[in-house]
Amino acid sequence: AKRWQHTSARPALNSVTPDDIAHFAQFLPQNAILSTLSPVSVAPAEIEQYNSDWMGKYRGKSTTVLRPHTTEQVSKILKWCHERRIGVVPQGGNTGLVGGSVPIEDELILSLGNMSKVRSFDPVSGALVADAGCILEALTEHIATHDHIMPLDLGAKGSCQIGGNVSTNAGGLRLLRYGSLHGSVLGLEVVLPDGTILDNLSTLRKDNTGYDLKQLFIGAEGTLGVVTGVSILTSAAPRAVNNVILALPRFENVLPLFKSTRRHLSEILSAFEFIDRTAYELAVKHGQGKGLTNEESEGAECFVLLETSGGSKEHDEEKLNALLETLLESDPPLINTGVLSQSPTQFASLWRLREGVTEAVSKEGKAYKYDISIPLASFKDVVDATKEQLRKKGLLHENAVKHVLGYGHVGDGNLHLNIVAAAYTQEIEAALEPFVYELVSSYKGSISAEHGIGAMKTHAIHYSKSAVAVDVMKRIKHLFDPHGIMNPGKVLE
Numbered sequence: 166a167k168r169w170q171h172t173s174a175r176p177a178l179n180s181v182t183p184d185d186i187a188h189f190a191q192f193l194p195q196n197a198i199l200s201t202l203s204p205v206s207v208a209p210a211e212i213e214q215y216n217s218d219w220m221g222k223y224r225g226k227s228t229t230v231l232r233p234h235t236t237e238q239v240s241k242i243l244k245w246c247h248e249r250r251i252g253v254v255p256q257g258g259n260t261g262l263v264g265g266s267v268p269i270e271d272e273l274i275l276s277l278g279n280m281s282k283v284r285s286f287d288p289v290s291g292a293l294v295a296d297a298g299c300i301l302e303a304l305t306e307h308i309a310t311h312d313h314i315m316p317l318d319l320g321a322k323g324s325c326q327i328g329g330n331v332s333t334n335a336g337g338l339r340l341l342r343y344g345s346l347h348g349s350v351l352g353l354e355v356v357l358p359d360g361t362i363l364d365n366l367s368t369l370r371k372d373n374t375g376y377d378l379k380q381l382f383i384g385a386e387g388t389l390g391v392v393t394g395v396s397i398l399t400s401a402a403p404r405a406v407n408n409v410i411l412a413l414p415r416f417e418n419v420l421p422l423f424k425s426t427r428r429h430l431s432e433i434l435s436a437f438e439f440i441d442r443t444a445y446e447l448a449v450k451h452g453q454g455k456g457l458t459n460e461e462s463e464g465a466e467c468f469v470l471l472e473t474s475g476g477s478k479e480h481d482e483e484k485l486n487a488l489l490e491t492l493l494e495s496d497p498p499l500i501n502t503g504v505l506s507q508s509p510t511q512f513a514s515l516w517r518l519r520e521g522v523t524e525a526v527s528k529e530g531k532a533y534k535y536d537i538s539i540p541l542a543s544f545k546d547v548v549d550a551t552k553e554q555l556r557k558k559g560l561l562h563e564n565a566v567k568h569v570l571g572y573g574h575v576g577d578g579n580l581h582l583n584i585v586a587a588a589y590t591q592e593i594e595a596a597l598e599p600f601v602y603e604l605v606s607s608y609k610g611s612i613s614a615e616h617g618i619g620a621m622k623t624h625a626i627h628y629s630k631s632a633v634a635v636d637v638m639k640r641i642k643h644l645f646d647p648h649g650i651m652n653p654g655k656v657l658e
């Protein structure tokens with residue numbers, strides 16, 4: 166993991182001291198302060214989970230985790246840290262994949278987990294207002310009782326928080342249908358670095374009264390303030406959902422398949438997800454759902470999971486069956502086989518295959534993750550070129566890189582290129598970077614489609630943003646956070 170050092174361009178920051186803990190204890194309940202410092206003095210093991218990221222790739226050295234219950238408490242914490250020049254890392258579910266949610270040095274960790282109340286839900290407009298620390302799955306379950314669904318869904322749903330989702334501008338599995346959070350978030354409550362509470366928690370669909378400030382915090386990765394409340398537009402739950410897994414003989418069929426699927430399914434298509442053969446085999450190997458029998462999957466180069474969400478099960482099934490017939494009858498057939506889920510259990514199991522790839526990969530080894538936007542037709546070329554690069558460097562073997570795989574959100578032009586290694590080593594990283602970034606740049610793509618910049622890609626932001634854009638970002642950062650306390654070393658170097 167890269168280490169950030171204080172530079173003359175960045176103001177120096179102070180470590181948390183026992184005096185700071187004594188100050189926090191004046192307004193925070195005992196259970197909201199976890200610190201290895203006196204007078205709290207917990208064992209370092211108790212804060213280990215907050216210092217380590219989901220992949221086991223990034224590790225901070227924080228002594229102190231604060232878990233406030235209210236927005237006012239967050240405000241008091243930031244006001245103090247602003248005055249004392251203490252770095253603060255906001256942390257949600259800690260499922261981020263770019264090292265953004267853990268400290269680089271010994272910044273204070275501000276965990277939102279205790280702020281987990283639903284504030285309101287309007288079943289007429291679908292507007293949901295919730296504390297930032299609400300777990301995505303808990304919100305999904307809460308509004309399911311009102312026959313509504315969240316506009317986003319991702320494999321980390323059981324741990325990630327809505328505030329973390331907003332702060333990373335998470336994409337996920339439903340973006341094709343419901344669009345990005347820049348469209349569905351209606352308002353935010355944010356505590357600015359100096360402790361000021363910016364209450365923009367509107368539930369209005371339309372509000373053109375000057376600058377749309379909330380947009381700045383969507384995807385800011387905790388560098389501009391702490392999101393404490395989220396107002397988000399949810400949709401009426403579809404009456405019928407179906408999913409199908411398709412086995413394709415060749416990658417080249419994905420593009421014509423996508424075109425054909427869109428034409429046949431039009432408004433009921435709600436997801437179109439891609440996994441290559443290696444990703445499929447890893448998911449199966451590590452028990453992530455069941456898809457096809459060995460016979461059905463034999464000879465397939467890749468797989469597509471598609472989902473429909475519509476008004477009538479029979480009507481949607483009719484459309485899906487007509488699509489499957491067309492695909493099988495085309496000359497040569499675009500697919501080897503297609504299996505339509507027959508029960509809610511099978512539906513969930515098919516989804517598990519796709520959603521479970523990340524978990525399967527983490528069981529298999531240490532993953533280098535490149536989350537890129539490139540033209541869909543180049544997905545395979547990028548995976549192949551990366552494999553070839555590692556082969557040329559003599560790194561493609563059991564003790565170094567075990568697998569190179571590609572999967573992702575085809576419908577959004579977003580490929581997840583994962584390199585699974587026996588261990589994180591400088592040699593592998595040097596073979597991958599800047600190689601992958603230059604490859605992406607040659608396609609005029611993005612080096613971060615949905616996971617963000619975090620600590621991982623600060624040095625590479627110029628591959629996807631102009632010098633002018635980075636300069637404007639720095640000026641915005643300085644305006645909100647003149648002392649540079651918010652998530653230092655993340656997004657901007």
Ligand code: FAD
Nearest residue numbers: 257258259260261265320326328329330335336337387392
């Ligand atoms: P964290 O990991 O805790 O934090 C992420 C970033 O946001 C950090 O920079 C942190 O400082 C900041 N932050 C967190 N909360 C706040 C807050 N309240 N205020 C200000 N800043 C805050 N991502 C996708 O886009 N699409 C996917 O499909 C997807 N699938 C995933 C599947 C798995 C199995 C895993 C492990 C991750 C996946 N991710 C995906 C990445 C990750 O889950 C998302 O980025 C998620 O939105 C992070 O939420 P979190 O609450 O865990 O945030």
Ligand code: 2HG
Nearest residue numbers: 320520523534573581583
């Ligand atoms: C997904 O789409 C997530 O499954 C995670 O964005 C991707 O682990 C990854 O590389």
Ligand code: ZN
Nearest residue numbers: 337573581615
């Ligand atoms: Zn993804």
